Amino acid sequence: MHKIQSFFENQAFGVCTRLGEKLGISICSIRLFFIYSSFLTFGSPIIVYLSLAFIINMRKHLRRNSHPSVWEF
Template sequence: MNIFYTVLYYFQKRGFEVCRRIAERMGIRTRVVRTTFIYLTFVTLGFGFALYLFMAFWLRIKDLLYTKRTSVFDL
């Protein structure tokens, strides 16, 4: 049962970051984005979840390509 909670904690920690970043970008509450993905998943029989995974992948690639540097000496 401990492994179940470890996996659950990992997905909650990583998964909610996608919703948080989308909400910050759009200027709305994170809760609204989460519930929208949940409703979209139920209504379209999984398309919302696929969209969520695609956006998580896209944000991860963007983070890897664009790094913020604080000064010119960080090169």
């Protein structure tokens, strides 16, 4: 079960994990919130989830390129 969970965390952008760490809330409760609210509101939290994933990936990209190595000059 732990292998499956880590696979989905790595493939699903880590948005719930990041939010859980920042807010100090259980990761499982954040995932359940996204799932239940998606069913109740016909998928609108999916847009929020994807926008957060985009922001997280852009931050990683910007951090990686802000410190060039010696070989990139």
